[in-house]
Structures are given as C-alpha cells and as structure tokens.
Amino acid sequence: MAGSAIKPTPLLKDELDIVIPTIRNLDFLEMWRPFFEQYHLIIVQDGDPSKTIKVPDGFDYELYNRNDINRILGPKASCISFKDSACRCFGYMVSKKKYIYTIDDDCFVAKNPSGEQINALEQHIKNLLSPSTPYFFNTLYDPYREGADFVRGYPFSLREGATTAVSHGLWLNIPDYDAPTQLVKPLERNKRYVDAVLTVPKGTLFPMCGMNLAFNRELIGPAMYFGLMGDGQPIGRYDDMWAGWCMKVICDHMGWGVKTGLPYIWHSKASNPFVNLKKEYRGIYWQEDLIRFFQAAVLPKECVTVQQCYIELAKQVKEKLGKVDPYFIKLADAMVTWIEAWDELNSSEEKSSKQPNGTAK
Amino acid sequence: MAGSAIKPTPLLKDELDIVIPTIRNLDFLEMWRPFFEQYHLIIVQDGDPSKTIKVPDGFDYELYNRNDINRILGPKASCISFKDSACRCFGYMVSKKKYIYTIDDDCFVAKNPSGEQINALEQHIKNLLSPSTPYFFNTLYDPYREGADFVRGYPFSLREGATTAVSHGLWLNIPDYDAPTQLVKPLERNKRYVDAVLTVPKGTLFPMCGMNLAFNRELIGPAMYFGLMGDGQPIGRYDDMWAGWCMKVICDHMGWGVKTGLPYIWHSKASNPFVNLKKEYRGIYWQEDLIRFFQAAVLPKECVTVQQCYIELAKQVKEKLGKVDPYFIKLADAMVTWIEAWDELNSSEEKSSKQPNGTAK
Secondary structure (H helix, E strand, C coil): CCCCCCCCCCCCCCCEEEEEEECCCCCCHHHHHHHHCCCEEEEEECCCCCCCCCCCCCCEEEEECHHHHHHHHHHHHHHCCECCHHHHHHHHHHCCCCEEEEECCCEECCECCCCCECCHHHHHHHHHHCCECCCCCCCCCCCCCCCCCCCCCCCHHHCCCECEEEEEEEEEECCCCCHHHHHHCCCCCECCCCCCEEECCCCCCCCCCCCEEEEEHHHHHHHCCCCCCECCCCCCCCHHHHHHHHHHHHHHHHCCEEEEEEEEEEECCCCCHHHHHHHHHHHHHHHHHHHHHHHHCCCCCCCCCHHHHHHHHHHHHHHHHCCCCCHHHHHHHHHHHHHHHHHHHHCCHHHHHHCCCCCCC | CCCCCCCCCCCCCCCEEEEEEECCCCCCHHHHHHHHCCCEEEEEECCCCCCCCCCCCCCEEEEECHHHHHHHHHHHHHHCCECCHHHHHHHHHHCCCCEEEEECCCEECCECCCCCECCHHHHHHHHHHCCECCCCCCCCCCCCCCCCCCCCCCCHHHCCCECEEEEEEEEEECCCCCHHHHHHCCCCCECCCCCCEEECCCCCCCCCCCCEEEEEHHHHHHHCCCCCCECCCCCCCCHHHHHHHHHHHHHHHHCCEEEEEEEEEEECCCCCHHHHHHHHHHHHHHHHHHHHHHHHCCCCCCCCCHHHHHHHHHHHHHHHHCCCCCHHHHHHHHHHHHHHHHHHHHCCHHHHHCCCCCCCC
16 A cells, blocks of 8 residues: 655654554544654554544554453553543553654644644654753753754753653644633634743653653653543543653653653644533642642652652652542552553563564554 | 934833943944833943943933942942953942843844844843743743643642743844854854743753843842953853852742743854853863752742842852862852942932932933
C-alpha cells in the first residue's frame, strides 16, 4: 500500500512508539500519515472490547483492548483505568522502545504562522534529544535551538544542561481548559503561536496534558502512571495531571529536565463541559491539597531509580493524602501495583522478549 | 513645539519615569518620540560632566551628571558607579514616581511580525499592572492576557496571582551575549519573535538585562541597586545581573512576581567583545560562586521591608562572598550606603520635596 518512492528514514524510527488511546475508528491518522506511517503504533482500545476499531491501511500497529490488558496483567490489571484515556499508560508499559509519543485521536496537524504543516513528532524528538536547563532560566528560551544561545549572565558551568526526560507540546484551537473555564469561556480558542520551547525550572510544578506528549521511556517511563480514573473511580480528567506532578518531582530528584512549548497540534473538539464538571469536581477540590503535597515532597537520597522514587512517593501519598480522601489510599496501592507490573514486563531483555504482543497485526 | 492635535494620555503618564544612562547626544529618542514624549525622562550622564548632552526638543527631562550626583549624595555618592551604565540606578533613587522604565540609548523601536512598531513601554505597563504566577507554571504562558487563561490542572487558589514587581523585556537583532559568546558567534542575530510573557517561577534565578526593563519602584526600588562597576572597579557588565539576582531573591521572599518576555526592542549595535571580555572575565569566574550563593540565600521572616531584606543580603554577601574576593566586601558596604542614600532621598514626602532636581530643564 505504500507509495513506490523511497522515503527518508525519520528520526528514531525504530526507537519510538506512538501510543494512542481510543474508543473509535482512527480516521484521524490519515492526516498524520506523512509523519507517523514509518513509526510503530500502540493502540489502547478503551471501553467495549467487542467493538472493532478500524485503523487506516498502511500503519504498523499493535492493538490492546480490555481483554488483552486483563490477560497480560492478570490481577495487576486493576491498576489500569477503564473508560478513561488514563488507560493509555498501558501502552507505555508494553512498549519496548526507548521513547514514547502519545497523542489523542481528536488532535490534528497544526500549521505554523507561515502556513506550513507542523511535524509535531519531529519537534518532540528534537526537544528530547537536546538538553534542558532546569537550574537557571535562559531569557531567550531554548539555548540549544538554532539562532539562540545562553545570554550574558548565564553561568558557564550550567551550559551543558541536563538530560531531557519529557517534552510537553501545546494545542492550537481548543485550549485544554477545565470544566469551569470551558463553561465561562465556551468560545475561547487558542490562536497564539508562541515560537518557544522552554524548560520548566527545577522545583516548579506545571499542569502536564497528555494530549500531545513525548518522553524518554527508558528514563522516566515507570513514573508515567496515569492513575485510577473513569469507571468505578470518583474522578476523571486528572490522569495526566497526576502523572505530571509525580513525574516532575522525580525528574527534579533525578536531575532530568522537562520541556514545554513547541510543538503545537490542532485540537479539534471541546469535550462536553457538563460531563467534564462531573468528572473533575472532586479533583478541583482535592487539587489544592495535592499541589501543596507535591510542592513539599522530598525524596530521600537512597532513591536512585525511578521505581524506588515512585514507590517512595506512593508511600507518601498514602500517608499524607490518605487523610484527604480514602481514594488516595487506593491510588497509592495502585501505584505500587503499576510498578510491580512494569517490572514484570520490563525487568530483563529475556523476560521482555517473552511478553505477549496483544493482538499485534 | 508639540503638534496642535490633542494626543490621548498614555498609561501611567504621571506615575512613571523613564531613566536613561548615556554618554552621548540622545538622538535615539527621535524614534521613540510617539511613545515617550508625554512621559518624564531622567537622564543620568555618565563620564565627563563638562560635556553637553543634547536632548531632542519637546522632551520633558531632568539630567544629572557626576557633579550633580556628588553634590546630591555627598560622601554617599561613592555607591554610584562611574564610567559604567550601572550609574543608571541613581535615576531610580531620585525619581519620585511609582514606576520606572529604563532603556539604553542604542535601543530602537522594534517591529512585531505584522510589521507594526512595538510600543514597548505600553507592554511593560500592562505586564506590571497585571498579576504574576510565580507559584505554578501555566503552559499557555500569561493567563491574564486576552485570549488566554489558566489551563486544566491549575489550582484555583493560585489564580489571583501575585503582585508584579518587575517586567523584563527582550531584544531583537543583537542578542545580549557575554564576550565569549560574542567572540564565538559574531554574526548571530536574534530574529525570533516569541509572542509570550511569562513569570519567572519562585526559586528560579535568571539573567536580568538592564537594556529594556521596567519595575514598580515603590515596591522593589531599593533592591534595584546596580552595584560597583566600571571606573576603579575590577568588573563591569554585571551591574544588571547583580541587581537581578538580589531583586529576585527579595521578590521571592516578599511574594512578588517577576515577568520576562514581551516587549522587544531593537538592539542596534554589538559592543566590542574584546573590551567586554576585559570587563567581564572576573565576573564570569565569580559568577559560579554568586549563583550558588543566591540560590541558597534565605531571608529571615523578620525582614518585612525591601530595605531590611537588602541590608540582610548585604550582610550575607560580606560574610559569604567576601571569601571569594575582597571586592565583595566593598560591594556589601556600598549596598548599605545605597540603602542609606535611598532612605535619605525617599524617607518622607516632606524630605523628598526638598531634594534638588539636578539640572532639570
């Protein structure tokens, strides 16, 4: 089905998986064909497993539905959310690649101010492969970008930067607002193309959105757990936020950088604000305590792997957030289960090669 | 000489002074006429006081040369640098206005990507009059800007923001590089217009450039001391950096915000990198210790005014940086002298009205 012309090999072709959570046919991939078709896709089908998800011809993919998740993880499947895009983190776990790019199925190719289509994945890869600057702010933004550098007054000892673990991309058109803001500003669209990539400084938290996100799975994968959301849970729409706060505390501890800014995707449709409000309202309330918790969280020096950091964080969640609501005790347990499942699937080369491949086609 | 047409009153017309340090005729003001002519200028003449600085007709200004500074401050004039643009901070001290905008005389009006002239001062005023977000990073940048807001996951308790103390603007064309970078990249020009204003997070330091800078003098003025540079001093070109680091530590302590980004000015000429290297080389070396010092600096709760914070910081500079070089002992003393001089000129309405006005015309 591929054209006969020889296509150039894209960056990290064999080292990156694209993870897409979905409940519908993936027609949106047509628009991404020039940018995605040489990469491998991991599709995590949410909701009714008996439904067939159509994937446009020519894409190389494996697809997991709930039955696959249950079969592969057994009782540990309880840590993977159902009826919520949080299920996407299952894709991170079963990937064997060094890098992950995850995108929502209502996200399309955006254009830059010159009218050119933006290769979002390529920009994410550039972000991940160049260092970050978490220890000092560079006023001309990313100093590693062509035409930019460190400005006067930037300490030379910090110019090598830190290894980048995460690249958080943004959205034109429908901004990623919470339900109250959606309700108050139903017509607001993001039209501002900000031509910058910057490092979120050490010690600073930010709201990480899972819509357009890339990360170094080998480094930070085990911290990218999207929590317990959706079916049977008291909240939704905090999956990526939760992962972002946990991940940021751990990256700060490990000395890795987190970038935000370019690339943009075109976010096509606003979700229903009334439905969102129902999913979010407890989160909006709990969040006030969560932020204080994560701002104050300190990991002991003894935690030298992401898994150790994450287990320690789970312990602190149980101790300190358990008082906010019993939900966080359940979540803390799920965090531990997630790490156990991650290690089971990823503990060694040998083991990993024996893992089932879902319904890979 | 003004045109007969009635001009609209610009923002903060009677509450803001424009401070310009210079050694030459101020022809550059012609380009700024539409934006500056209704404001009051404070010109700080550096170098030979017998030289006459020409100011284009129609501007309302007062001018101070070294003789004026010596006359007004007496022995305390020792804290004001000579033969270095650090002398500009004398203008902050003698101003009686709430806000200051300071600009270098080699900075011209820049254009935005649509080709329109940028009213830099107006943008700075907008930045200063709207809150900052130092406690949590908003991925869509300034949430108070038209067409933007706080994104999902931003705690509601933090959406009122913090009072803004400083607005740091950027530069198109010649970037503000140190001498080594100038030498390595003599032809690099900043052509990237990044359409964003953002808050430098609490706990994060940045290199503050004095070329295009505005601040709330009533709030943070006493911390805007540009140090001992130039004539008789071992370093130059660290005046604004020093002020920026001191100011940031104090703003963090006081709970005020510092913004960077828009507006851009057009920086017309690169200074001589060989001369700069001579001025900078000790700073480049000392800076490594300075950054560690400022990153670790903690001000006690008892410091509730900027003056108290600054005196405390001077004490810590003497104790901790005095070991790096005796220069910092002298600088710490000058910091104390600066505060004494500031308080003398600004302690009360009555006193301040008695201050001489230099060679105001």
